[in-house]
Amino acid sequence: MKITVVYSPAPRQVHEWTVDLNEGATVGQALAASGLMAAFPLADVGSATVGVWGRRTRASHRLTEGDRVEIYRPLKVDPKVARRERFRGQGVRAAGLFAKKKAGAKAGY
Secondary structure, X not given: OEEEEEEEEEOOEEEEEEEEOOOOOEHHHHHHHHOHHHHOOOOOOOOOEEEEOOEEEOOOOEOOOOXXXXXXXXXXXOHHHHHHHHHHHHOOOOXXXXXXXXXXXXXXX
16 A cells, blocks of 8 residues: 655655555554655654644554655644734734724724
8 A cells, every 4th residue: 555654854845755565554664664764864753743644643553545644843832822922012902803993892893
């Protein structure tokens, strides 16, 4: 069965390998067969989060024909914290529901 392994070491850099595996192969076997560890020896694939088609999974997950195995990088900034910082920089009146307030309307409308 054909499996695609995808890894992105940095933004806008995507590396893709297509591997041919036996029926019942696992995510861990697909990673080993892809040559990812030889191409990126500094990548910590053993502790990285992996998924199949955008859904988190374990290395022992059994694959099916045409699956796409993805290795995820850790986030540098928590999205909630980043949003709070952007909001703080914009100010309360210039963001969200308060950006366009009708004259005489209640707050938030």
